[in-house]
Amino acid sequence: MDFLNQLVIPQSYEHISVLHFILNFVNVMFMPFLSLLLGITLLALFAEFKGKKQSHSLYLQFATECVETLVAQRKFLVLLGIVQYFAVLFAYIQLLQNTYANGILILSAGALLFILGTIFIYVHQFTRRKDSNENFQRSWLWVKLGLLVIIVSIYALFAGIEDAANPANWDEEALAVSLFSAKAIVKFVGFIFLSLAAGSSAVLFFYFVWDGGKKNISEEYSAFIKHYTLPIALIALLAFPIFLVINVVLIPQTGLTGILFAAVFLALLFVFFASHAVYGMMKEFKIKYAANLFYFLLLIFFFLAVADQSAVSSALQEQSAQLAFQYEKVHNELLSSMGVNLTVQTGEDIFTGKCSACHAFDKVVVGPAYKDVLPKYENDRAQLVSFILNPHKVNPVFPPMPNQGLKPAEADSIAAYIMVMYKK
Numbered sequence: 001m002d003f004l005n006q007l008v009i010p011q012s013y014e015h016i017s018v019l020h021f022i023l024n025f026v027n028v029m030f031m032p033f034l035s036l037l038l039g040i041t042l043l044a045l046f047a048e049f050k051g052k053k054q055s056h057s058l059y060l061q062f063a064t065e066c067v068e069t070l071v072a073q074r075k076f077l078v079l080l081g082i083v084q085y086f087a088v089l090f091a092y093i094q095l096l097q098n099t100y101a102n103g104i105l106i107l108s109a110g111a112l113l114f115i116l117g118t119i120f121i122y123v124h125q126f127t128r129r130k131d132s133n134e135n136f137q138r139s140w141l142w143v144k145l146g147l148l149v150i151i152v153s154i155y156a157l158f159a160g161i162e163d164a165a166n167p168a169n170w171d172e173e174a175l176a177v178s179l180f181s182a183k184a185i186v187k188f189v190g191f192i193f194l195s196l197a198a199g200s201s202a203v204l205f206f207y208f209v210w211d212g213g214k215k216n217i218s219e220e221y222s223a224f225i226k227h228y229t230l231p232i233a234l235i236a237l238l239a240f241p242i243f244l245v246i247n248v249v250l251i252p253q254t255g256l257t258g259i260l261f262a263a264v265f266l267a268l269l270f271v272f273f274a275s276h277a278v279y280g281m282m283k284e285f286k287i288k289y290a291a292n293l294f295y296f297l298l299l300i301f302f303f304l305a306v307a308d309q310s311a312v313s314s315a316l317q318e319q320s321a322q323l324a325f326q327y328e329k330v331h332n333e334l335l336s337s338m339g340v341n342l343t344v345q346t347g348e349d350i351f352t353g354k355c356s357a358c359h360a361f362d363k364v365v366v367g368p369a370y371k372d373v374l375p376k377y378e379n380d381r382a383q384l385v386s387f388i389l390n391p392h393k394v395n396p397v398f399p400p401m402p403n404q405g406l407k408p409a410e411a412d413s414i415a416a417y418i419m420v421m422y423k424k
């Protein structure tokens with residue numbers, strides 16, 4: 001993957017924060033989008049299967065309507081799908097540069113598969129002619145093939161992100177190990193259940209709530225839709241938390257943060273509300289419940305995105321510090337090669353100039369040894385930067401540390417430097 005590393009330069013700390021922000025933003029829209037796509041596809045395929053088996057025309061009608069809706073929205077596949085997939089891919093390429101994570105390879109393959117699936121769905125448009133039944137069937141085949149390829153690419157997205165978010169795996173050479181990690185599989189299965197719930201709730205929402213509900217559908221068909229989607233939604237919502245909890249248990253220690261637990265808790269709370277809404281609808285169908293269900297699901301997606309992103313960014317913290325540290329070196333070398341007088345010194349220079357008089361990495365000088373005080377900042381570099389900019393009394397054994405009058409960028413680079421060096 002060396003050629004990918006050549007494409008990018010090391011990132012400053014600010015830039016890395018921006019990348020995390022982009023990922024977060026993309027996740028909040030991308031995951032619900034993928035989930036609707038997956039959920040509606042599965043509902044349609046299952047309905048088609050049942051319809052053919054029992055030669056039940058309502059199942060077949062429903063399957064056709066679902067797939068037709070997906071095909072009609074195909075421009076979203078490009079706008080929301082491909083564009084966001086590549087945004088995620090490029091963010092990870094930058095965040096993981098200089099590592100040998102398989103995740104990048106998997107994400108790249110997934111992004112290409114997503115394009116391929118979208119092309120298949122577009123092929124349908126050109127081969128579709130209602131005049132001959134054979135043609136018609138063949139064009140549906142393209143759509144189904146496209147949707148299946150997209151499902152595979154969604155799996156690749158999960159496997160890729162899991163690998164990327166788990167630094168312990170990066171040296172793992174075998175691609176198969178990263179591709180079929182327990183975490184990726186658990187996450188994907190959980191996502192399938194969530195998608196079934198999301199797909200059902202979207203169907204209910206668009207048939208019965210949106211714009212006053214669909215006009216001119218028969219009593220029989222509307223009863224059928226409720227009868228088909230509600231039990232699926234309920235089972236899916238009951239199964240999803242199991243996978244979510246297993247998933248949290250499998251998160252490496254470095255990824256566990258307070259934000260993650262809070263977000264997972266809130267997601268579970270709304271899963272609970274959502275299953276109540278579905279249950280309520282099964283007993284007596286009130287439009288209000290269908291709307292609630294839809295909004296609860298959006299909130300579930302929001303909290304899951306927050307939880308994921310928090311796990312990823314804390315798992316990548318050390319990698320980010322390394323990158324920021326390299327960035328500073330490259331940046332300064334560039335500036336000095338152009339003869340620019342450096343205003344921001346490297347972490348190492350600052351350490352020698354301003355800290356080494358009182359600190360060493362492994363022994364007490366005037367101040368404590370870094371190896372004793374830095375572990376507590378492991379997951380919170382911002383806190384360390386703020387201490388350096390504005391030292392306060394910590395340990396009564398020591399005198400207070402005098403303020404070293406650093407600029408924020410300097411405090412940041414010394415913090416990055418000592419966090420990386422104290423472990424060596």
Ligand code: HEC
Binds near residue numbers: 355356359387406
């Ligand atoms: C004049 C001596 C002196 C200099 C110079 C100095 N420190 Fe300190 N530092 C101390 C002392 C003393 C403490 C202990 C303060 C306390 O525990 O209240 C300390 C504590 C610390 C701690 C531990 C904070 C904690 O939460 O326990 C860090 C980190 C630190 N210094 C970083 C730096 C960095 C980075 C520099 C250079 C920019 C620096 N220090 C320069 C004296 C110094």
